[in-house]
Amino acid sequence: MLPELTDPRGTSDLLLNESQAALFTSMADLGGFFGSVLNMALLMRLGHRVLLLLSLPISACAWLGAAFAHTPAMLQTMRFIVGLTGSFTLPAGNMYILEVSHKKLRGLLFGLVTTSRQAGNLLIYAIGSLGLGWRTTTLICAGVAILPVPGLLFLPNSPRWLITQGLLSEAQKSLTFYRGALYDSEPEMNAIMDQIGENGPEKNSIMAQLRMMADPSTLKTLLLLLFISLLYNFTGYNVLIAYIVPILQSASIPMDAYVSAMLIGAVRVAGTVVHLAVVDRMGRKPLLVLSYVSCAFCIACLGGYFFVQNTSGYVNSFNWVPLTSLVIFVFFTGVGQPVIFILQGELLPTSLRATGVSLILCLVFLGSFTAIRTYSLALAFMGEHGTFWLYGGVCLVIAVVSVLGLPETRGRSLEEITERK
Structure with a gap:
């Protein structure tokens, strides 16, 4: 959308100047920040x-209005x-999948959600390359946004959330729905209830949540997740998504910038598919560490190119x-970045998960807003090469912190993870 909205030689009937375009790019993150604050109460209730x-x-x-x-x-x-609204749907969708999934399939099912999101980004790139116009693009986004609603009408609530509300019989029915009638759900149900305790509904107050934090x-885990989640906004990926066409044009690549953007979107989808195959x-x-070491190398190579240029x-x-460099970088973000979202839900106890994830997303959206808004300032201060070298350094920090601070959660139930971490 952005290239068309800022091109005075284009066919768009609405043009944005430089400051309006910068604000437009970051408004979604600003909305996400305020939405995440509201989400702390909404997800629990x-x-x-x-x-x-x-x-x-x-x-x-909102897409129709746009x-x-x-x-x-x-x-x-x-x-x-x-x-x-994205700050509502992102944690709600992530946590819903994590809480209803069996421990052996949790990584796979979460990866499918991530893959579908990246396929949506690829769809937008494809529409942009066809020259259908940004208004047609937003209409398609409106249609895609409403698609999950009919399916959700036939699904029960998460059994873990139902237990936190004291609705034990409904939680048992929900667990049976998701595991099947032949599955012995009693041990899993008891494990969830043991962690949440008899006073689950009383833990939903703000003061109770703060005491648990x-x-x-729990505080150590939350701070670690906050730190890693903030850092990944400054790996360069968010900036790349927002400014992909201008970055490719600045690099003077011998290929149409819009076609290149489509290629990068397709590679991101491919990365999430590989994530599906290996995460469990x-x-x-190890997946997170390998991915971000590779990202650091690729983004450093891009910085080296701009330095020579x-x-x-x-x-x-x-x-x-x-x-x-960008293709390989995006591929490895597709492989590794979903792990960060998985860990946000896996490492926090059920009673605190909604508030904790919402708090993390407050920082994520604020960090993304800051990264995108300061990109032009970073270019002016450090140049393109210095900016991308900085992003490469952040990737390395994520890898080091992951090695030193994160536990392995593969093959363990959510209750086992929070008991043993």
């Missing part, structure tokens, strides 16, 4: 399924609402480096 049923139609309406916007302010407002073991075999921790100007023999 409404549950994942109901929150999804409420927020998805609002998101579709499609018919005729002023920059209207377009930016709709972008803000899309980010707001103050527990040394290789494990979370800006100093000597002779890069004709190396014009394959930018696209190759």
Whole structure:
């Protein structure tokens, strides 16, 4: 959307200047930040399924509003609402999948959700390359946003959330629905109840949640997740998604920038498919470390290319480096980044999961907003090469922190993880 909205030679009837475009790019993250604050209470009270049923139609309406916007302010407002509802659907969808999945399939099912999201990004790139216009693109987004609603109407709430509300008989029915009538759900049900305790509903108050966060073991885990989740916003991936076409144009690659963007989107999907294949075999921790070490190398190579381009100007023999580096970088983010989202839900106890994940996402959206808004400042201060070298250093820090601080969660139930971590 952004290239078309900022191209005075294009066919768009609505144009954004530089400051309006920068604000438009970051409005979704700003909406996500405020939505995550609200989400702390909404997820506990409404549950994942109901929150999804409420927020998805609002998101579709916001996309429709964007499609018919005729002023920059209207377009930016709709972008803000899309980010707001996205901060509801992202943790609700992630936690719903994590809590209803069996421990042997949890990584696979979560990976399928991630793959579908990346396939959506690829769809947007494909529509952009066809020249259908940004208004058509937003109309398609509105249609996609409403698609999950009919299916959600026939699914029960998460059994773990139901137990936190004291609805034990409904929780038993939900667990039987997701495991099958022949599955002995009694041991799993008892393990969930043992962790949550008899006073599950009383733990839903803000003060009770804060007391649980103050527990040394829980606080350590929460701070570690907050740190890693904040860092990944500064690996360069969010900036790449927001500015993919300008970055490729700046690198003077011998290929159409929009086609290259489609290629990168396809590679991201391929990375999530590989994630599906290995996350429950290789494990979370080694996958995360390997991915971000590889990302650091690739983004450093991109920085090296820009350094040579800006100093000597002779890069004709190396014009394959930018696209190759970005393709490999995006592939490994597709492999490793979903692990961070999985761990956000796996490492926190059930009673605290909704509030903890919402708090983490507050920082994630704020970090993404900051990373995108400061990208142009970083370019002016450090140049393209210095900016991408900084992103490479952040990737290495994530790998080191993962080695030193994260436990392995593969093949363990959510209750086993929080008991043994």
